[in-house]
Amino acid sequence: MIEILTSPAFNTIQDLGRHGARGIGVSTSGAMDPVALAAGNALLGNEDDAAGIEIQTFPFRLRFQKEATFALTGADHVSTLAGLSLRPWWCKQARPGDILAIGTPRRGARVYATFGGGLDVPQVLGSRSTHLRAGFGGLEGRSLQTGDVVPVGRPPRDAARRFDFGAAPPDVAITGAGRRDDGVLPIRVMRAGEYDLFSEAMQARFWSTAWKVSARSDRGGYRLTGDKLTLDAPIEMRSHGVVAGVVQVPPSGEPIIQMSDANTAGGYPKIAAVIQADLWRLGQTAPGSFIAFSEVSYQDAVAAMAPVNDYLASLRAVADLYRQL
Incomplete structure (x- = not known):
């Protein structure tokens, strides 16, 4: 379980989206940066579409009520766990009572917090993603608020040895994924x-x-x-x-x-x-x-x-090996 301590507006639980419901007028929703979400899940040994938190307003703070593993991906940001600095695009193990604090990104717009086993909220139309306008999915169909307690699922059996490593973000690892010299x-x-x-x-x-x-x-x-x-x-x-x-x-x-x-x-x-x-x-x-x-x-x-798929496949393969060291 995790407890939300600080969350400004519009931070939500998202997975890779609600597919197959557009015919009844329901948009896909899901992570705005699906590569970051899938990468965080790969670091932890989760399935790619396990639900995590999309954080787009800051600062954001949560407390771990039980021992858990987590990863932070997406925007380049400053964060701490129990007062100690963390690296972006890194996975870590938290102890009960540890507080995770995430500050405003230095570059990028959204940080993704994923957790070993994923967030265990109910599926609605095949997805755990929050649909704010319709008011369903995620946690009661709304943004996360101070005091919310969110259940975390059971971590994968084969992902339980080592959690203190990271990966290169895709805008670095994938050729041509960055900005032009003029910042555009x-x-x-x-x-x-x-x-x-x-x-x-x-x-x-x-x-x-x-x-x-x-x-x-x-x-x-x-x-x-x-x-x-x-x-x-x-x-x-x-x-x-x-x-x-x-x-x-x-x-x-x-x-x-x-x-x-x-x-x-x-x-x-x-x-x-x-x-x-x-x-x-x-x-x-x-x-x-x-x-x-x-x-x-x-x-x-x-x-x-192809480069995006290759990036995620390579990240998962390396992470699977590294956790077993």
């Missing part, structure tokens, strides 16, 4: 269904602009500010299905990137879609950061997942 994060996209509704001038503006992630962004979507994208004539569209990564252009002309808690349908024109291999990078992009889009083919988008 490149994001790869494919053209979407209504791309050709925009004039050549608007298309060029979409590709050339360094878009700023607005402070009005959240788990539902990232609003971008910059040059406005306009259509030559207004258009009315029927609502259509959308998924995380779809870039829509509302009448304001400032794009919105759909994220984990996005609606399942919408009627704004779709100009592009972020490839799956770059969604985790967006999940670590804080408001005020700048991104720029670059076009890739479908074949390139599929191939781009």
